Amino acid sequence: MGRSPCCAKGVNRGAWSLQEDQILINFIKTHGQGSWRSVAQKAGLKRCGKSCRLRWLNYLRPDIKRGEISADEEDLIIRLHSLLGNRWALIAKRLPGRTDNEIKNYWNTNLAKKSHDYKSKLPIKLPQTKPEGEKPIEKLPEVKAQTYNSVKCSKTPLISPQEIQLTSVLQNEILVPLDDDSFDVLMEIDFGDVFVPVVDFPHAQYCGQMMNVRKSEIVNHVKGDDNCILSLQSEDGFVHENEMKGVQLIQQSLDLELKRVASFLELEEDEWNGDGLGKSPCHFMHVNGVPY
DNA sequence: AAGGGTTTCAACCGCCTCTCA
DNA sequence: GTGAGAGGCGGTTGAAACCCT
Numbered sequence: 001m002g003r004s005p006c007c008a009k010g011v012n013r014g015a016w017s018l019q020e021d022q023i024l025i026n027f028i029k030t031h032g033q034g035s036w037r038s039v040a041q042k043a044g045l046k047r048c049g050k051s052c053r054l055r056w057l058n059y060l061r062p063d064i065k066r067g068e069i070s071a072d073e074e075d076l077i078i079r080l081h082s083l084l085g086n087r088w089a090l091i092a093k094r095l096p097g098r099t100d101n102e103i104k105n106y107w108n109t110n111l112a113k114k115s116h117d118y119k120s121k122l123p124i125k126l127p128q129t130k131p132e133g134e135k136p137i138e139k140l141p142e143v144k145a146q147t148y149n150s151v152k153c154s155k156t157p158l159i160s161p162q163e164i165q166l167t168s169v170l171q172n173e174i175l176v177p178l179d180d181d182s183f184d185v186l187m188e189i190d191f192g193d194v195f196v197p198v199v200d201f202p203h204a205q206y207c208g209q210m211m212n213v214r215k216s217e218i219v220n221h222v223k224g225d226d227n228c229i230l231s232l233q234s235e236d237g238f239v240h241e242n243e244m245k246g247v248q249l250i251q252q253s254l255d256l257e258l259k260r261v262a263s264f265l266e267l268e269e270d271e272w273n274g275d276g277l278g279k280s281p282c283h284f285m286h287v288n289g290v291p292y
Numbered sequence: 293a294a295g296g297g298t299t300t301c302a303a304c305c306g307c308c309t310c311t312c313a
Numbered sequence: 314g315t316g317a318g319a320g321g322c323g324g325t326t327g328a329a330a331c332c333c334t
Contacts, residue, residue: 013303013304014302014303014304014328015302015303015328015329016302016303035319035320036319036320037318037319037320049319049320050304050305050319050320050321051303051304053320053321054302054303054304055302055303058302058303059302086323086324087322087323088322088323089321089322089323100321100322100323101301101302101303101323102301104301104323104324105300105301105302106301108300108301108324109299109300109301
């Protein structure tokens, strides 16, 4: 279906003049926000409706907060971005007075670079050797390692070690309390004979950007951009029963933490558990290419 | 002071979704 | 059910401001 351009020829483009701003402000004060196309026409602005809407929402609206993004706001943006991805409008709803455009610009000019710089310094060389004495507990021939090759999570839990100790109902079973001064490890999952440290960035502001999971000497993949990959491939070609259990535990713990974070951020369930980037991490786990 | 490079951010573009006839 | 119009959104652009030599 072909679309006619929203802006007819002959309309003004580019930066808004003070006079245009004043006309738009006065018109909306008097008539309120209605159909943007008709606002442009009735107000006598030679602008397309979209341009009027953008100007009002991003600049002229009286509840816009001016000034620098505070440290608290920055922290919230980072947390929300790790949870929601580039859903700027959704993120902006959680920062009163800030617009999606402003947050997007702030991310692109400040936070994205920080994040990228940090990620580029991450070690990617991983242990390649299999530990002595590591044996499969049970063979599951229908699920070979080369097909049971990844657990993919869209998002990571946003938790501090202190919070883990306080909140995890599974603490005694799968989460090991951490040193108070450590942000390197979010939690450890006990696979029975192997501990799996779930590692995040050492700086709190990067928590949630990427997660690094190692399963002792066996799990040998640490990588991620927007997503993280937990590779649970065993070198012996079989899936260990305790590994399968580990997948379930990771799924449980991630889902638990995401729910808690979503609750903390007062996100509606459809904002984090629906389609898209806000989806619960357990829905992104795959075994053999199939949602686990 | 000049000018060249870099950064910032307002505005635009194009696609998607929703609504309504 | 279908198509068109409108709003909403994320990605991108480019002019202006800023910085550095």
